[in-house]
Amino acid sequence: MHDINEQQNLEIPEMKTEISEANVEVSEQEGTQRFRKKTSPVPLFKVLSWSILVSLFSVVNPLLTNLATNLQSQNLYAGWAMAQGQTIYSHIYGTSGLLYYLINWAGSIAFGQILFLIFQVLALVLAGVYLFKTISYITTNSSLAQNLLPLFYLLTATLGFGGLYSSIFVFPFVFWGMSFLMRYVQNAVKDEVFILYGAVGALSFLVEPMLSIVFYTLAGLVLFVYNIASKRKARGLYQCLAVLLGFSLLFYPLGYYTVWNGSFGVAISQVTYAIDAFKLTGSQLPSNALYYGLLTIGLGFVTAFVLGFQFKKEAAVVRLMRILSLFGFLTVFIGALGLPEQGAYQLLPALPFVIILFALWFNKNGETSVENEGRRRRERHKTSVWNRYFSKQVFLPLVGMIYLIGFPFVQEYILSNGVSGERAIAARYIRENSSAKDTIYAWDNTASLYQQSQRLSAVSILTPSLYTGTDENQIYLRNTLNQVEPKFILVNNHIQLLSDVDTKISKNYKETNLKLSHFKLYQLQ
Structure with a gap:
């Protein structure tokens, strides 16, 4: 009699566990059905x-x-x-x-x-x-x-x-x-x-x-x-x-x-x-x-x-x-x-x-939608x-x-009228006076020069006006430009040059004879 009671006591927790698992499965099934019922066909x-x-x-x-x-x-x-x-x-x-x-x-x-x-x-x-x-x-x-x-x-x-x-x-x-x-x-x-x-x-x-x-x-x-x-x-x-x-x-x-x-x-x-x-x-x-x-x-x-x-x-x-x-x-x-x-x-x-x-x-206001309204x-x-x-x-x-x-x-056609045209002229000049292995740098507010000229950037930070919000990146850009020698550097007149970058350009580069009002294009000597 004692053994029978022990066996019944052991079976009760197992039954409770099975019932609990069954309730969870039923709840999940009901939740899934309720979710599908509330969502309508996507237009x-x-x-x-x-x-x-x-x-x-x-x-x-x-x-x-x-x-x-x-x-x-x-x-x-x-x-x-x-x-x-x-x-x-x-x-x-x-x-x-x-x-x-x-x-x-x-x-x-x-x-x-x-x-x-x-x-x-x-x-x-x-x-x-x-x-x-x-x-x-x-x-x-x-x-x-x-x-x-x-x-x-x-x-x-x-x-x-x-x-x-x-x-x-x-x-x-x-x-x-x-x-x-x-x-x-x-x-x-x-x-x-x-x-x-x-x-x-x-x-x-x-x-x-x-x-x-x-x-x-x-x-x-x-x-x-x-x-x-x-x-x-x-x-x-x-x-x-x-x-x-x-x-x-x-x-x-x-x-x-x-x-x-x-x-x-x-x-x-x-x-x-x-x-x-x-x-x-x-x-x-x-x-x-x-x-x-x-x-x-x-x-x-x-x-x-x-x-x-x-x-x-x-x-x-x-x-x-x-x-x-x-x-x-x-x-x-x-x-x-x-x-x-x-x-x-x-x-x-x-x-x-x-x-x-x-x-x-x-x-x-709790508006509701009926499918056949x-x-x-x-x-x-x-x-x-x-x-x-x-x-x-x-x-x-x-x-x-x-x-x-x-x-x-x-911005493009009124405030900066002529800027894109001059950038395209510079890109054409670079493409005609360099090889595919040469690198360039755009001291500009856009990186479009690279694809227009079909030339890669000499620095991973493509322009000085993006991703230079940390001291680390500013130092990296300055040091890298001092170490590498791009074939051409295009400088936007409206973006201030760093002093040491300006010094390097003055020593190692010469300005091309392009007549540009918004840019200066420098070529490695």
Whole structure:
């Protein structure tokens, strides 16, 4: 009798464990079904159309190449130079991830970098797909999600006019990560799948390190708090280990490329440039505060951010996305304030967070969408979305978008009229008076001279007006230019020369007989 009681006591915990596991499986199945039920079919035609339209205005387009920012021109150069046998991080200074530069290289080996443009279309399509799923789930409003897609693409096209920024290529990974977090909160994800989450995080880091660090750090903190509040401490530890495993499975094999060519330490230093160059006490702070402040106010980012603090009784998944987006936008904005390089593209990393805040703002009254709703209701809702964004903000977003698109044209054809033409003349002269083995240097505000002249740069920092926000990089540029002897040095008259570089040019170079008003072209004696 005693043995029978002991056997029954042993069987009870086993039965409880089986019941608990069964409940978890049922909960996960129910969560998966609930998640699929709340997400509507993706409007692929709209997503593809907008992705192509945005990419057509890329600086890869020969008609728009002269409008490229310094960073865009260096991204174009990186792919072209890698196709010539150069190595990223060693011969070319770059702050984006290795995978981004491999995509850049693959897109530059044929058809004049048109493939790079196609890769951008693919990235924008995937970003739109996961964005639609994310918004339609947290708002239970597919109509709102469809109306926000054009806004996302418009903001991408204006903040990142000309495209090719690594932030654009990382958007699919960020939106997928948001979708993953929502599925987890709804018990639609098993803990083992966090291995995939870590692997995607590795890919994201290898495309755009800084935005990936911001997103996955904040997501980790939000999940940590959520697991504690939900009494899932043990699961949280298991998930952390799974993420690290998934990250390692992809990061180390792909990152070994930099170890193999001896540039691992240099690569880490370059991709973390934004951290090293960040200063809130620098001379650029007032200018950046005014510039980014006006942009964020004009584009409605500040309104969405402020309204994002209107917490109310809402589902856990909505609360999680709200907190993640608020801190994400704030982090990116503060980061942009402290960087020496100014440009609207610095706000591109904030777009995934802002678009979620827009969704919560436009859906704050709890509008819902029914698949078979009448046409009048859809049109009324569509009008209300655009009405809130444009007319309710005195059409400031429209003014901001027109400025962001129009400024490159004004800068090129009015404020800097003749500069590109003179640069092309200098490039032709260099090409005709040098061999393919000769190197040059552009003391300029763009790296376009290299591709125009078909000559490689003598220094990995391609221009003095980008990536020189740290003392280390300034010293490197000065010392390297003193050590190497480029065949030609093109000097923009509006960019001050360093004293020792000026001294070297005076001793070892002679000015060519080109009649240029914006530049001086020096040739090695």
